[in-house]
Amino acid sequence: MLRLSVSSCPVPAARGTSLWSCTVRYQWLALCLLLLTFLTGCARGPDEADVRDVVSERLRSAFHDPLLEIASLKRMGSASLAAGGDGAARMIVYYNARFTLERDYRFSDWDALNPAALASLLGATERGISGIQSTGNAAGDSLLVHGSVTFSKEDDGDWKPVLFVPPEAPDAVPVQDQASETARELVEPIMERFSVMPPSQAAASRAIIAEELQEAMRQIDLRLDNLQRVLVVAGGQPSGEYAVVAKEIATLGKPVGVRVAATTTEGSVQNAQLLRSHFATVGIVQSDVALMAFQGTGPFAAQGAAPSLRALGSLFPEAVQFVVRADGPTSVSALRGLKVDLGLPASGTRNTALAVLEAHGLRESDIQASDMGPVEAGQALARGEIDAFVTVISAPERQLQRLAADNAIRILSLSPEAVAMLARKSPGIVPIMLPAGTYPGQDTAVRTVGVAALLVATTSMSNAEVRRVLTGVYTGIDFVAAGSSAGAMISLRHALTGITIPLHSGAEAFFAETKASEVQTAQ
Numbered sequence: 001m002l003r004l005s006v007s008s009c010p011v012p013a014a015r016g017t018s019l020w021s022c023t024v025r026y027q028w029l030a031l032c033l034l035l036l037t038f039l040t041g042c043a044r045g046p047d048e049a050d051v052r053d054v055v056s057e058r059l060r061s062a063f064h065d066p067l068l069e070i071a072s073l074k075r076m077g078s079a080s081l082a083a084g085g086d087g088a089a090r091m092i093v094y095y096n097a098r099f100t101l102e103r104d105y106r107f108s109d110w111d112a113l114n115p116a117a118l119a120s121l122l123g124a125t126e127r128g129i130s131g132i133q134s135t136g137n138a139a140g141d142s143l144l145v146h147g148s149v150t151f152s153k154e155d156d157g158d159w160k161p162v163l164f165v166p167p168e169a170p171d172a173v174p175v176q177d178q179a180s181e182t183a184r185e186l187v188e189p190i191m192e193r194f195s196v197m198p199p200s201q202a203a204a205s206r207a208i209i210a211e212e213l214q215e216a217m218r219q220i221d222l223r224l225d226n227l228q229r230v231l232v233v234a235g236g237q238p239s240g241e242y243a244v245v246a247k248e249i250a251t252l253g254k255p256v257g258v259r260v261a262a263t264t265t266e267g268s269v270q271n272a273q274l275l276r277s278h279f280a281t282v283g284i285v286q287s288d289v290a291l292m293a294f295q296g297t298g299p300f301a302a303q304g305a306a307p308s309l310r311a312l313g314s315l316f317p318e319a320v321q322f323v324v325r326a327d328g329p330t331s332v333s334a335l336r337g338l339k340v341d342l343g344l345p346a347s348g349t350r351n352t353a354l355a356v357l358e359a360h361g362l363r364e365s366d367i368q369a370s371d372m373g374p375v376e377a378g379q380a381l382a383r384g385e386i387d388a389f390v391t392v393i394s395a396p397e398r399q400l401q402r403l404a405a406d407n408a409i410r411i412l413s414l415s416p417e418a419v420a421m422l423a424r425k426s427p428g429i430v431p432i433m434l435p436a437g438t439y440p441g442q443d444t445a446v447r448t449v450g451v452a453a454l455l456v457a458t459t460s461m462s463n464a465e466v467r468r469v470l471t472g473v474y475t476g477i478d479f480v481a482a483g484s485s486a487g488a489m490i491s492l493r494h495a496l497t498g499i500t501i502p503l504h505s506g507a508e509a510f511f512a513e514t515k516a517s518e519v520q521t522a523q
Contacts, residue, residue, distance in 0.1 A: 045091040046151050046159045048075035054149045054161040055097070058121055062113060062437030066102050071142065073097040081150065084162070085406070089153040092123075092164070099143045106136040108491045110317040110432060110450075116485030117396050117438045120165060123148035126480050126488065134480075134491050163405040163440040165398075231260045231465065234271040234283035238264050241394055241486040242271075242284045242453070245315065248482050249282070249455075252472035268348035269299050275458055276306040282461070282469065286318065286348035286392065287428030287452040288355075291500040298351055310504035312455040312466055313473070313511075314497045316489040319395045319432050319450040320356055322412040323403075324388045325381060332360045332412055339368040341377035341389035349374075352451060353390040355426055359418035375399065382408060392451065394486035396438050404439040411439065413447040422449050428500040452498025453486070459504070466506030 052073050059068050074096050081090040107115050119126050124147040131143040150164035233249050236242025246262040253260030263280070265271055271283035272293035285293070292298035296305035322332055329335055335357075342364075343349030350371065354364060372380060377389035378399050391397065403409040411434065414422075422429045432450040436443055455473065457466065474495060479487025492514060503511075 045078050046093055046149070048073065048095075050151075050159065050161075051075055051093050051095050051149050055095075055122065055147070058437070061443060062121055062435070064436075067105055068099040068143070069102055071098045071100045081164070084152055086152075090150060090162070090164070091153070091159070092148050092150045094146070094148045097122075097145045097147060099145060101137050101139050101141045101143070103139050104136065106491075106493070107132050108134050108136070108489050108493070110430075110489065110494060110497070111435065113435050113437055114395075114485065115480055115488040116394075117435075119485075120396055120401055120440060121437050123150070123164075126483055126485055129480075132480060132488070134488075135493075163407075165401040165405045165440060231281045232274075232279065233260065233262045234265050234274045234280040235262050236265060236267050236271075236284065241316075241484060242267065244482065244484045245479070245487050245490075246284060248477050248479060248484065248487065249469065249473060252469060252476070266344060266347060269293075272300070272306070272309070272456070273303075275309060275456060276303070278458070278460070281465075282312070282455060282457050284315065285454050285456045286352070287314070287454050287498045287500045288352055288426065289348035289451075290454050290456055291427055292351070294501045308458040308460070309501055310457055310459055310461075310507070311499050311501050312457055312504055312507045313470060313495045314452040314454055314499055315473075316394050316453050316486045316494075317430070317432055317450040317498075318392045318453055318486075319434060320352055320414070320448050321391050321393070321395065321397070321400070321434075322356075322388060322414075322448075323378070323381065323391065323400065323409050324412060325384075326407055326410055328387060328410070330412070332356065332414060332418070333362070335388055336362060336366050337368070338387035339370065339385070341370045341372050341380065341386055343371065343377075343390060343392070344373045345371050347373075348451070349390060349392040352392050352429075355422065355429070356390075356414065356418065356449065359421045360415060378403060388412075394453075394489065395434050396485070401439060404441055407441060411442070411446045411448075414449060416447065419447060419449055428452065428498055430498055452494075454499065454501075456501070457504055461504065461506070463504075463506030463509065466504050467510050470507060470510045 052070060055073065056070060059070075060066070076094040076096055078091050078093045081092055084090050106112055107118065113121070115126050115129060115132050118132075119129055122129070122145050124145050128146040129143060131137070131141060133141075137143075150162050151159040152162045154160050231253060233246040235244075235246025243262070243264050250260040250262040265274065265283075268284070268286040268289040271280065271285050272289060274280035275283045275285075276293065289298075290309065290311065293300045293306050294309045296303065300306070322335075329338065342353045357363070357367070370377075370386065372389075374389065374391040374393070374397075377386065377391075380386045381389055382403070391400075400409065400411075419431050423431050428451050429449050430452070432448050434442070434446040434448060436445055438446070455469070473490065474492050477487070479490055495511065495514075
């Protein structure tokens with residue numbers, strides 16, 4: 001850091017105490033102070049007024065009908081970031097602010113700018129915003145935000161605001177207890193196989209063994225938990241929203257001494273299979289997949305119907321998002337003949353994606369389909385190996401936020417005719433609008449459809465267990481504080497939206513006792 005003092009300034013040595021010498025000394029002192037101010041300003045980067053202007057403009061772009069007014073904003077500091085793709089220097093400036101709502105607003109509504117999108121807009125995290133109420137906020141309410149704005153330095157030295165989503169290391173999602181110590185002896189012959197592999201096949205062989213062992217251990221844990229009467233909650237892929245919500249549900253048993261374990265899975269299809277085989281007590285399942293499992297259609301045709309499946313309630317919407325490069329196709333119909341990733345085979349995403357393609361006049365044979373899944377597909381899209389991928393997930397999704405901030409992607413709007421057809425012909429699919437500001441740089445709303453993520457059990461779950469789970473899910477867990485962007489949209493208001501299979505009798509009793517004004521009629 002540069003340090004300046006009066007003694008370091010090249011002031012001519014004064015002789016005596018003449019008025020002229022004092023004047024010269026003060027002139028040099030003023031010059032040094034001006035230089036210090038200039039250099040300090042350069043180190044600090046954009047000032048508080050710059051930050052306020054950027055935040056105000058982003059709020060105006062996202063809410064055409066004004067919603068949030070900046071009551072106070074204080075610049076808290078700054079830090080340098082790695083240079084952008086153009087080599088320009090970047091700086092992130094942090095601020096604390098208090099916003100006042102100018103009108104009533106429900107951030108948990110499915111068509112609203114939800115807490116995760118608002119956090120992205122303000123350069124915060126969900127944990128960095130306080131004051132959001134799951135039952136809705138009223139005009140005059142205050143939100144406290146620990147946010148940030150990122151700037152890029154232009155050639156002329158000015159700082160220009162840019163979009164930036166900092167990488168976030170997800171919390172580790174714990175799974176259930178490891179199998180008994182007696183299972184260790186089963187590992188010994190496996191380890192022997194590790195040491196006797198021919199060098200040319202060692203890496204591939206060990207990868208196969210590790211993959212099979214991981215799946216075997218998960219099945220062992222599930223069966224042991226079932227034997228010990230542990231309430232098992234089937235979630236999703238590690239660090240995904242299903243897994244985060246499942247982990248929070250698993251905490252509900254601690255206060256009452258009930259053993260509850262969350263397990264990671266491949267998604268909705270596997271969760272439904274675990275429920276019907278009684279390896280899981282509760283699972284998170286897409287509404288359309290739940291219906292297929294109940295009826296024994298689609299990926300469950302070979303297994304037959306599962307009439308014991310019951311819905312406990314609707315959790316949050318999962319928007320169908322067709323993702324293309326920024327310079328890619330402009331409509332779903334334009335994907336004909338192109339390389340499109342439809343999601344993992346054992347996920348609900350693939351079945352939903354195929355239904356949306358069909359509504360646009362496309363069959364799977366009309367595209368070059370792959371099944372990498374969203375993370376790998378996003379990387380493949382960036383490398384130019386595919387033209388589009390489909391993900392069915394609550395928006396905004398973190399990976400898509402980062403890609404959008406780099407101006408690398410767009411989300412395609414579905415045609416109005418396709419949305420109407422899907423809502424009419426496909427049970428569980430509901431029209432959804434992703435409002436402007438859901439993703440960085442998204443200036444207009446995106447028309448799409450979505451499915452509800454349902455909490456599903458079977459008729460074997462007792463009414464008392466159902467009541468305990470639903471009470472915690474809808475009134476006891478602070479999903480915003482837990483860092484779950486999807487969980488922030490869980491509310492009694494939409495607890496019956498998108499239900500596609502019969503309600504559990506315990507859920508019927510729970511919602512019947514809930515104030516009618518808090519629960520909308522099932523859609």
